[in-house]
Amino acid sequence: MPRTTTLESPGCPPLRAITFDVLGLIKVTEARSKQGGVPKVVERWGEPDASRCVVSASINDRNVDPLLAVARKSGVIELLSPVNGDIRVSLPNVNQTDVPSQEDGIVGLHLFKKQSSDSSSRLCTLLTCTTKGVATLRSVTVPKSLGDSTFDDTPTTWKVCAAGNVLCCKVDENENYAVFGGKGVEVNIWDLATHTKIWTAKSPPKNSLGIFTPTWFSSATFLNKDDHRKFVAGTNSHQVRLYDISAQRRPVMSFDFRETPIKAVTEDTDGNTIYIGNASGDLASVDIRTGKLLGCFLGKCSGSIRSIARHPNLPVIASCGLDSYLRIWDIKSRQLLSAVFLKQHLTNVVFDSHFDDEDVAGSVAPMPSSEQNVDDEPVEGDDEESPPVIKQKKKKRSKSRSLDENEDPTSSSKNKKPKKVQKLDGEDEGSHFAKQKRFKMSQNVDKDEEEPISAEQEKPKKSKVRSKDGKSKKSKKPKGESIDV
Numbered sequence: 001m002p003r004t005t006t007l008e009s010p011g012c013p014p015l016r017a018i019t020f021d022v023l024g025l026i027k028v029t030e031a032r033s034k035q036g037g038v039p040k041v042v043e044r045w046g047e048p049d050a051s052r053c054v055v056s057a058s059i060n061d062r063n064v065d066p067l068l069a070v071a072r073k074s075g076v077i078e079l080l081s082p083v084n085g086d087i088r089v090s091l092p093n094v095n096q097t098d099v100p101s102q103e104d105g106i107v108g109l110h111l112f113k114k115q116s117s118d119s120s121s122r123l124c125t126l127l128t129c130t131t132k133g134v135a136t137l138r139s140v141t142v143p144k145s146l147g148d149s150t151f152d153d154t155p156t157t158w159k160v161c162a163a164g165n166v167l168c169c170k171v172d173e174n175e176n177y178a179v180f181g182g183k184g185v186e187v188n189i190w191d192l193a194t195h196t197k198i199w200t201a202k203s204p205p206k207n208s209l210g211i212f213t214p215t216w217f218s219s220a221t222f223l224n225k226d227d228h229r230k231f232v233a234g235t236n237s238h239q240v241r242l243y244d245i246s247a248q249r250r251p252v253m254s255f256d257f258r259e260t261p262i263k264a265v266t267e268d269t270d271g272n273t274i275y276i277g278n279a280s281g282d283l284a285s286v287d288i289r290t291g292k293l294l295g296c297f298l299g300k301c302s303g304s305i306r307s308i309a310r311h312p313n314l315p316v317i318a319s320c321g322l323d324s325y326l327r328i329w330d331i332k333s334r335q336l337l338s339a340v341f342l343k344q345h346l347t348n349v350v351f352d353s354h355f356d357d358e359d360v361a362g363s364v365a366p367m368p369s370s371e372q373n374v375d376d377e378p379v380e381g382d383d384e385e386s387p388p389v390i391k392q393k394k395k396k397r398s399k400s401r402s403l404d405e406n407e408d409p410t411s412s413s414k415n416k417k418p419k420k421v422q423k424l425d426g427e428d429e430g431s432h433f434a435k436q437k438r439f440k441m442s443q444n445v446d447k448d449e450e451e452p453i454s455a456e457q458e459k460p461k462k463s464k465v466r467s468k469d470g471k472s473k474k475s476k477k478p479k480g481e482s483i484d485v
Helices: 357-363 367-404 411-423 427-442 445-458 460-472 478-484
Strands: 015-021 026-031 040-045 054-060 067-072 077-080 087-091 106-111 121-130 134-143 156-159 165-171 177-183 185-191 196-200 217-224 227-235 239-244 253-256 262-267 273-278 283-287 292-296 305-310 316-321 325-330 336-341 346-351
Touching (some): 015 316, 054 106, 077 121, 087 134, 106 177, 177 217, 185 227, 273 316
Antiparallel strands (some): 026 040, 134 156, 177 185, 217 227, 305 316
C-alpha cells in the first residue's frame, strides 16, 4: 500500500499537468487560484487496460492547436489533443524486426515542435526508438478537422546500437541531435538530419580495486538548449556523469547519489542545474558545474521516481513515480507545494505551459454577482449583531469572575449581597444557628475548625451577621430586639 499521510501544503500557482500511468489512463490535473492553488483531477481520458500502458509521452504545447504524442506498450502511437483528449491520429506499430513488440517496445518518443503549418493541415514529425535500438523518423499529416490522416509510408529507420538494450532517448532543444544509451549501450549522439553517429562515449576505467562497472544508462538529458555538446546521464550504479563531446570521450565529471539507480534526470532552464530522482524516492538538485549537491527536496517520496518535468515559466517542477502521487515542488525553497494521489503507478508527466487561469475565471463569470450579494448581507448585519455578542461575552465573564473571585467583591456584587443580608434577618438567623449547632455536634473537632473557615471564604459578607450573633449567644432575647429593629 502507498504511504498516505496528511499534508499541509501552501498550494501551488495556477498550472496544468498531464500524467500517464501503467493502465493507459491519461489524467489532467489543474491548480486554480480561486481554489487556493490546490491541484485536482479535472479530466480522465481512456479506459483502464494494462496492454495500453503508456511507456513514453511528448507534448508540443504551442498556443494554437497543440498536440500530445503517446506511445503505448503494444507499440501503437497516438496523437491526441491535450485540450479535450480527442484522438487525432492512431499509428500502428512499425516494427521491422522479427522480435515481438513486447520484447522490443518503444522506450523513447519525441514530437518535434518545428512544424510546417498549412491552411488545411499540419505536418508532424515523430522520432521513436525501441529497446533493440531501432530508431524511426516518420511524418504524419494531421488535418484540423477530425478524420482520417495520412502518414509517410516510408519512414526512415536506422540502428543506434549493435547489441544491448536501449533504455533512454533524448532530443536536444534545437531538435538537431539525439542521445541514446542503455544496458550494454554506451551513450552516443546522432545527427538527425543525416542519420549518422557523431560521437560515442568510452567506458570509464576500473576503480582502485580493479573492479569494472558494467555499462548501464537509465536516463539522459542535454544541459543547455543552445549547446548540444554537454549532456548528463544517470546510471544504474547510482552515478551521475557529465559528458562534453568537445573535450573527451570519458566523463568530465562523475559523482554518486545515494545508493539506488538513477531513474530520472531533467535540466533546468538556467543550463547549470539538474534535477535527479532515484529508485528509492530521493529527489535533489545539483549544480553540474561543480558537482555540488544544492539540496534534497523536503518530503521524501515513498516509491521510485520515473519522471521529472520542469515548468518552462513557473519556478516549479513535477515528479511522479510508482507511489502513484503527482507532486509539485518549489525550486527555490525545495519544499513540497502539493501532492495528488492518482491511484495507479505513474510513468510520465508533462506540463501544459499555455494553461490560463483567466479562461476558467471567464467561464464562471455569473458567480461573483451572487457571491457579492451574499457577502454584502453579512456586512450590513455585522453592525447590528456584533454588539449583542460582545455583551453576552461580558456577562459571562462577570459571572465567572463573581464565582471564582468571591473574595474580591465587584460593584455588581455589592448591590446584590446587601439584599441577601436583609433577607437573612430575624427568623432566618435562628434557623441558621440551629443548623450550625447540629452540624458541630455531628462532626469531629478537626472538622469543626475547618467548616467555619470554608464558610468564611465562601461568604465573607456574613461575618457581620456572625459578629452580631456572637453577642446574642449569651442571651436569646436579642432576637426579639432584632425583630423590632
